[in-house]
Amino acid sequence: MDVLTVDHPLAKARLTVMRDARTDSATFRAALHDLTNMLIYEATRAAPLRVERIHTPVARTDGYWLANPPLLVPVLRAGLGMADQAHKLIPDAQMGFVGLARDEATLKPTPYMESLPEDLSGRPVFVLDPMLATGGSMLHTIRLLTDRGATDVTAICVLAAPEGIEHLGAAGLPVRLVTASVDDRLNDSGFIVPGLGDAGDRQYGAV
Numbered sequence: 296m297d298v299l300t301v302d303h304p305l306a307k308a309r310l311t312v313m314r315d316a317r318t319d320s321a322t323f324r325a326a327l328h329d330l331t332n333m334l335i336y337e338a339t340r341a342a343p344l345r346v347e348r349i350h351t352p353v354a355r356t357d358g359y360w361l362a363n364p365p366l367l368v369p370v371l372r373a374g375l376g377m378a379d380q381a382h383k384l385i386p387d388a389q390m391g392f393v394g395l396a397r398d399e400a401t402l403k404p405t406p407y408m409e410s411l412p413e414d415l416s417g418r419p420v421f422v423l424d425p426m427l428a429t430g431g432s433m434l435h436t437i438r439l440l441t442d443r444g445a446t447d448v449t450a451i452c453v454l455a456a457p458e459g460i461e462h463l464g465a466a467g468l469p470v471r472l473v474t475a476s477v478d479d480r481l482n483d484s485g486f487i488v489p490g491l492g493d494a495g496d497r498q499y500g501a502v
């Protein structure tokens with residue numbers, strides 16, 4: 296599986312704010328917004344463009360648009376914190392939603408909602424989730440997408456664990472990963488180490 300690690304100095308600085316246990320929820324959300332911009336920016340670097348002539352106030356020139364904007368799919372809850380920023384950068388993108396909660400004992404994802412277009416053939420998809428830990432949630436989401444015909448999926452994650460990357464890679468699905476960091480490992484509770492804790496709880500508080 297292709298893994299693109301965005302280790303730009305500004306990305307490292309925002310990620311540090313998110314990792315720091317002293318960071319409050321509002322500051323954590325703001326850093327996630329900024330980092331999402333950087334991840335989406337890199338994820339779209341090779342996106343095909345449609346070219347059309349436009350008029351500036353001075354002359355005619357080529358204008359550029361994304362030829363095939365991706366469907367954005369935040370994974371609830373934590374991925375919601377990436378959705379608005381991604382949408383601001385790609386305003387003509389459609390958005391689908393997948394709701395999953397990871398069982399704290401088994402670490403398996405329990406689905407609780409799904410709102411996706413029926414047919415995804417020929418459409419790139421960006422899945423937004425801050426964390427790729429065991430990879431179970433991402434794998435479940437990507438299967439929902441490939442079952443609908445998607446063949447071009449990008450997982451956009453702030454952090455990834457090597458175990459999750461291996462799990463995704465072994466599934467042989469058409470996915471690439473864009474992340475700000477591949478961390479060291481998972482601990483016994485399935486948390487990424489050093490990680491940043493629980494991205495949902497840190498944004499929204501534990502419920």
Ligand code: PRP
Nearest residue numbers: 371372373396397428429430431432495
């Ligand atoms: C977290 C995280 C991912 C998932 C990663 O969500 O946001 O969705 O766990 O773990 P995995 O790779 O082992 O599946 P969680 O289920 O805690 O729900 P939340 O977003 O509502 O906090």
